[in-house]
Amino acid sequence: xxxxxLRWVRPIAAIAVFAVVASCGLPKVGPNxxxxxxxxxxxxxxxxxxxxxxxxxxxxxxxxxxGFSESFRNAGVVGSDTIQAxxxxxxxxxxxxxxxxxxxxxxxxxxxxxxxxxxxxFIFVPYAGRIKASGNSPEAIRRIITERLEEQTPDPQVExxxxxxxxxxxxxxxxxxxxxxxxxxxxxxxxSTMLARAGGVTIEPEIAQITVLxxxxxxxIWFQDLYSHPQLDIALRGGDRILVEEDTRSFTALxxxxxxxxxxxRSQNISALEAIAQVGGLIPSASDATGIFILRxxxxxxxxxxxxxxxxIGEQRMIYVMDLxxxxxxxxxxxxxxxxxxxxxxxxAPLAQWNKAVSGLVGSLLGPAASxxxxxx
Numbered sequence: 323x324x325x326x327x328l329r330w331v332r333p334i335a336a337i338a339v340f341a342v343v344a345s346c347g348l349p350k351v352g353p354n355x356x357x358x359x360x361x362x363x364x365x366x367x368x369x370x371x372x373x374x375x376x377x378x379x380x381x382x383x384x385x386x387x388x389g390f391s392e393s394f395r396n397a398g399v400v401g402s403d404t405i406q407a408x409x410x411x412x413x414x415x416x417x418x419x420x421x422x423x424x425x426x427x428x429x430x431x432x433x434x435x436x437x438x439x440x441x442x443x444f445i446f447v448p449y450a451g452r453i454k455a456s457g458n459s460p461e462a463i464r465r466i467i468t469e470r471l472e473e474q475t476p477d478p479q480v481e482x483x484x485x486x487x488x489x490x491x492x493x494x495x496x497x498x499x500x501x502x503x504x505x506x507x508x509x510x511x512x513x514s515t516m517l518a519r520a521g522g523v524t525i526e527p528e529i530a531q532i533t534v535l536x537x538x539x540x541x542x543i544w545f546q547d548l549y550s551h552p553q554l555d556i557a558l559r560g561g562d563r564i565l566v567e568e569d570t571r572s573f574t575a576l577x578x579x580x581x582x583x584x585x586x587x588r589s590q591n592i593s594a595l596e597a598i599a600q601v602g603g604l605i606p607s608a609s610d611a612t613g614i615f616i617l618r619x620x621x622x623x624x625x626x627x628x629x630x631x632x633x634x635i636g637e638q639r640m641i642y643v644m645d646l647x648x649x650x651x652x653x654x655x656x657x658x659x660x661x662x663x664x665x666x667x668x669x670x671a672p673l674a675q676w677n678k679a680v681s682g683l684v685g686s687l688l689g690p691a692a693s694x695x696x697x698x699x
Contacts, residue, residue, distance in 0.1 A: 416478065
């Protein structure tokens with residue numbers, strides 16, 4: 323080799339050696355691909371590293387199953403006029419005499435506005451006695467009162483009105499327009515109409531979940547499914563508790579991404595491609611598109627499907643790796659479902675580490691020179 327060529331090659335080689343040595347101590351966003359692979363079961367680690375393909379995508383595509391049980395779906399709509407314990411009834415009784423049993427002198431009507439059905443389902447009406455009200459309609463109660471008063475006053479006229487009480491009510495709390503206790507009335511006998519009566523949900527419909535508590539039973543659905551599947555618009559019962567809340571699922575994004583944070587789900591289902599986009603995408607100067615990793619604890623059933631073996635007991639640590647540069651890489655990332663608690667990790671490109679090393683070396687070489695110049699001035 324010519325002496326002039328050697329004069330240029332030697333400094334460049336020295337810089338390369340220094341850069342490689344310096345890169346070992348440079349800060350980085352996390353482990354590189356080789357370091358992650360070294361923790362695999364195949365290399366005496368405790369996690370299974372699996373390359374994502376179409377079969378793995380199908381086996382891991384598990385989403386939360388929300389819905390109402392048959393006991394909720396098969397419950398018929400309660401008649402809006404059926405009296406329940408705790409309801410308040412309005413009673414007006416007219417008598418055909420000037421000096422009646424109930425009305426005062428010079429009056430022929432008695433107004434009883436606050437007759438409440440007791441815990442056993444009864445009401446008390448003067449001269450008519452104790453009457454079973456729960457399970458009856460206002461018309462049935464009117465006939466009973468009329469029959470009992472006819473024996474004591476001629477041709478009594480009775481009006482019975484069902485008013486709002488605590489017998490046929492539901493409570494609504496959470497992210498809803500008007501939290502409170504609402505009576506079950508003719509227009510609000512189903513879940514959707516009651517939600518509308520309370521002002522509707524106040525969060526994004528895509529992430530809203532509706533929970534209904536009835537005695538010791540619980541059912542939960544997505545708000546959007548309430549209108550997509552009419553069978554989920556269940557009939558309400560007195561005492562139901564309805565909770566409207568935001569989806570609490572999230573994943574963690576780390577590594578060479580636009581954002582490193584805990585990220586909430588913004589829709590019912592999120593793919594790996596959408597998760598990357600949601601955190602700002604890949605960084606052109608730093609991200610390694612061949613090193614996209616999803617870390618999670620996988621159930622034994624899914625592990626058996628993914629690995630093709632059933633000798634493993636309990637949850638297993640799984641690391642799914644995707645290469646976006648492959649012909650079908652973007653499609654696989656689009657179809658791979660992110661689940662609650664997942665960790666999305668993007669490795670740093672080798673060139674980014676090289677640039678750091680060179681920058682650090684150049685800075686270390688120019689630093690003393692700059693200091694000498696300052697002293698000389």
